Amino acid sequence: MSIRTDNWEQVQATAEAALTPAIVEYIAQCRQSCEPASHLIGVLHKVQSHFGYLGREQLDAVAQLLQVPAAKVAGVASFYHFFRLQPRGQFIINVCLGTACYVKGADRVAQKVMDELGITWGETTKDGIFTLEGSRCLGTCGLAPVIMVGNEVHGNVTPDQVPVILDKYLEKARKGSAA
Amino acid sequence: MNTPIQQNFLNLAARAQQALQQRANGHRIVIQVGSATCEHAAGSNEVLEEFRKHVAASQREDILLRQTGCTGRCSREPIVGVMIPGQMPVKYERVNRQMVHEIFTTHIQKGTPLLKHILDGPVEKVARYELLVCGSARCGWRGQKLRGPLGEKLQAAGLGPDEVRVTAASCFGACGADSAGVSTHILVRPDKVLYRVQNDADLDEVIREHLVGGRIVERLRVKAEPVSQEFFELYGDVAFFNRQNRIALRHNGVIDPNSIEEYFHYQGFLALAKALQHQPDWVVDEVTKSNLRGRGGGGYPTGQKWRMGAEAKDPVRYLICNADEGDPGAFMDRSMLESDPFNVVEGMLIGGYAIGAQRGFFYIRAEYPLAVERIENAIRQCREYGLLGKKILGSDFDFDLEIRLGAGAFVCGEETALIHSIEGERGQPRVRPPFPTQSGLWGKPTVINNVETFANVPVIIQFGADWFRRIGTAQSGGTKVFALAGKVTHTGLVEVPMGTTLQEVVQEIGGGSPGGKQIKAVQTGGPAGGCIPAKWLDLRIDYDTLNKAGSIMGSGGMIVLDESDCMVDIAKFFVKFSEDESCGKCTPCREGTKRMAEILDRITTGQGTLEDLDRLERLARLIKKSSLCGLGRAAPNPVLSTLEHFREEYLAHVTQQRCPAKRCVALVRYEINEPKCVGCTVCAKNCPVECISGARREPHVIDQLRCIKCGRCFEVCRFNAVNRL
Structure with missing residues (x-):
């Protein structure tokens, strides 16, 4: 829901409700610095790391609190690959598509992930557990081909290992939901 | 008399030293575990945890467990170093939980290194001494010439290769303007002594006094510590490292990256x-x-x-x-x-x-x-x-x-x-x-x-x-770090002086292509660079020479490509990258990269024409000339360099609908070689679309209409009966 009032208290309250106290506090700190608008990308990183993606509500809230035009916030959020505008799965599978991984068969690993999960690039499985993404280069070329699931990097991956790796995270997801 | 700045610096250094001494209180044995993104990916966190448990369980208080960064030897990680005073520092590769137990009980508790797991090993014996002799070309190969007589002298003194190992190293950076070309340097491990040796008499003295007698020859000792000495002291025995010249990376894998005191x-x-x-x-x-x-x-x-x-x-x-x-x-x-x-x-x-x-x-x-x-x-x-x-x-x-x-x-x-x-x-x-x-x-x-x-x-x-x-060439000083990857035996970070040849990096440090395949090209400079053909491997690496070869230095990515890599496919990979990353501001880059990618798509699917090649080249030159920033101006480099050096591959795709490297999926075909097929059914079982048929113990057949060319049958066949055409 976007903000439809020009009463600043209401605007501020709505914006703060859309974010977390920690992010609101961080924005307040940024407002104190010499160039508040320059912290836009840093703020968006914080929002994404908490919510997993940048929703419309959050973008509007950031625009209001940081006092940057909403169009610019949307422009920046959509320009950078790292920012997501759609919700994603619990675990992001990042297949490295860098040169070293490519020549060592990353395409076949990616294909195996797609076959196993029935999704393609950028999609999320129906159960909301996995999202498949491609990455430019994870910077661990010596271990090519590499995939990253969540924050864990798996090196020297062969297509045969893909189901084993995925099972590990399925198990984690199941345990998480049971708890 | 110190200036105030000097004095302030010395005070801070003293404060750091004091903090370090407190931390190192009573520790004699040091175990260091690598810690960086690549090390973590290889499992170094679990290894560290396991060591922690072992140290606690042993109740020994003389063991210091510390983290260091990464040395850039990614394919052998996690790397663990064990330093026991008076002994050669030992580094282990690909350490896992089971090995931690073995290392702890055998090496640390009993003092016997595990030879089979040693980095870049296995070695037969850890020598008592190791002499690293400078083999740098800058000193007129004096060190190189020295190594023959040195071996004889050691033999004569009764020191066999088990006792003293002699290794050629790269430049230690210890020569002053006066000593360059006159003398050479020898580092004695594990005693951390660097000697400057000028003649046979000096050499005899080092052998007699130090190696046999165990007394340091102060007369020949270099007092100042050269830039990469700490690195060589720790990693000097590893061939991958001792041919490098570590300046920018001199502390990698040596110091704890989280401690200003160590710095x-x-x-x-x-x-x-x-x-x-x-x-x-x-x-x-x-x-x-x-x-x-x-x-x-x-x-x-x-x-x-x-x-x-x-x-x-x-x-x-x-x-x-x-x-x-x-x-x-x-x-x-x-x-x-x-x-x-x-x-x-x-x-x-x-x-x-x-x-x-x-x-x-x-x-x-x-x-x-x-x-x-x-x-x-x-x-x-x-x-x-x-x-x-x-x-x-x-x-x-x-x-x-x-x-x-x-x-x-x-x-x-x-x-x-x-x-x-x-x-x-x-x-x-x-x-x-x-x-x-x-x-x-x-x-x-x-x-x-x-x-x-x-x-x-x-x-x-x-x-x-x-x-x-x-250290560098006339136009460019110092070293350059390369990230060596792709079809090469040893992957990782390589720091060499400017002017080193590609050959030295790829063959001598990188160990050449694994499995004996022919190296076809070296790609440098990432998406903005080009492919340098194997026949130019003697090229001396420098900004200008690489530019002349149609590539660029870039930030230092160096990907080795072998005969199984299709150069058109590689060009397509980079052009698609640039197309994706184009910011969209200027037309030549935004539209041009897209059209180049389309043409390359046509060529790699066998629908390209000879006119497409001309169009591609003209377009590439136009984008290079008219783009706004470096991204657009460099985006055509992979295309232009492969067109120049590997035109015959483009022609094979266009005129014969054939991919010489058998990489372009649309142009390959899998067939079963009947005389070789024993009918084991493995291929049929593994085929994802079930297009392979045939009775047990009889030759199988692939239904070409249904085949999706995934290559699974080719990989699983143990009798080489599947041909890729």
Whole structure:
């Protein structure tokens, strides 16, 4: 829901409700610095790391609190690959598509992930557990081909290992939901 | 008489030393475990945890467990080092939980190294002494000539290869202007003694006194510690490392990246103290004289850039460290930030002083969370020690550092796009001039340098511009770090002097192609670079020679390609990358890369024509000429260089609908070779679309209409009965 009032208290309250106290506090700190608008990308990183993606509500809230035009916030959020505008799965599978991984068969690993999960690039499985993404280069070329699931990097991956790796995270997801 | 700055520095160093001594209290044995993104990926955290448990369970209080960064030897990680006083330091490769137990019980408890797991081993025996003889060409190969007689002398003294190992190393960087070409250097491990040897008598004395008698020959000992001595002391026995020349990476895998005290211990901030005792002009002059050129890829002389920043009219100036390492296949910046963050910070402090900046920024890509964490920590510790903030080391220099995160846009490696990104805008480049040194961040004079450039600055100031310049070629001083990957036996970070040949890097350090396949080309410079054919492997690596060969230095990615890589496919890969990463501001790049990708798509699916080749070449030249920024101007390089050197591969795709490397899926076909097929049914079972039929023990057949050409049957057949055509 976007903000439809020009009463600043209401605007501020709505914006703060859309974010977390920690992010609101961080924005307040940024407002104190010499160039508040320059912290836009840093703020968006914080929002994404908490919510997993940048929703419309959050973008509007950031625009209001940081006092940057909403169009610019949307422009920046959509320009950078790292920012997501759609919700994603619990675990992001990042297949490295860098040169070293490519020549060592990353395409076949990616294909195996797609076959196993029935999704393609950028999609999320129906159960909301996995999202498949491609990455430019994870910077661990010596271990090519590499995939990253969540924050864990798996090196020297062969297509045969893909189901084993995925099972590990399925198990984690199941345990998480049971708890 | 010390100057106040010198005295302040010495006080801080003493404080650091004291903290270190307290920490090392009573520890004799050191176990070090690598810790960096790549090490973690290989499982180093579990290894560290396991060691922790073992140390606790053994109740021994003389063991120090510490973390270091990564040495850049990714394919052998996790790497664990065990240092026992008086013994050769032992490094283990690919350590896992089970091995931790073995290492702990056998090596640490009983003192017997596990020979089969030694890094780049296995070795038969750990020698008592190891002599590293300088094998650098700069000294006229004196060291090389010495090795023959040295072996004979050792034999005569009754020291067999089990006792003393002799290894050729690269330059230690210990020669002064006077000693170059006259003498050579020998490092004795594990005693950490470096000798300067001029003649046979000197050599005899070292063997007689030191190796046989166990007494150090003080007369021949080099007192000053050369730049990479600590690195060689620890890793000198590993062939992958001892042919390298570690300057920017000298502390990687040696020091604890989270400890400013350790950085002080390895002469950290000495260069800063030296710089602050001179005028900023002197610093700029030194860097200019050193022939240091921008390591981000452009190769612009760093001193010249600093001069422009220092001479700008506006007194408010900024310094930026470009750590937006976006080239696929390059990870040297990540390694430097994660493994030796204080060195980069010191480089920035010196740069800030030289150009008169008040604020510095690290622009780091968000994909490197560990690098961000380590730099944050380094900045925090530097503030605690008063090395950032007001009146640094009691001088009049005020400087502070901030971190700004990238967000995954390759184009932000371009200076003006990077500036926009720090300002919180979309990362799009603008027309230059004005150059950032006149009008950059918030319209103020701004100097932007790459991580590796800053990493080289402290050593230039510490050891002098003349020393640094002599390491490289006439046009370009120092070393360059390459990220060696692809079809090569040893992958990882390789630092070699400018002017080293590709052959030396790929064959001697990289160990050539695994499995004996023919190397076809070396791709340098990432998406902005080109492919250098194997017949040019004797090319001396330098900014200018690579440009002439149709490629660029780039940030130092070096991907080795062999006969199973299709050059058209590689060109397509990079063009698609550039197409994806084009920011969309200027038409030649936005539209041009898209059309190039379309043409390459046609060629790799067998629908290309000869006219397509001409069109591709014309388009590539046009984009190169008319694009706004470096991304667009360099995007056609992979196409142009492969068209020039591998035109016959393009022609095979176009005229015969054939992919010589059998890589382009649309142009390959799988068939079963009937006489060889024993009818084991493995291929049929593995076929994802069930298009292979045939009875047990009878030759099978692939239904070409249903085959999706996944190549699974080709991989699983144990009788080589599946042909790829």
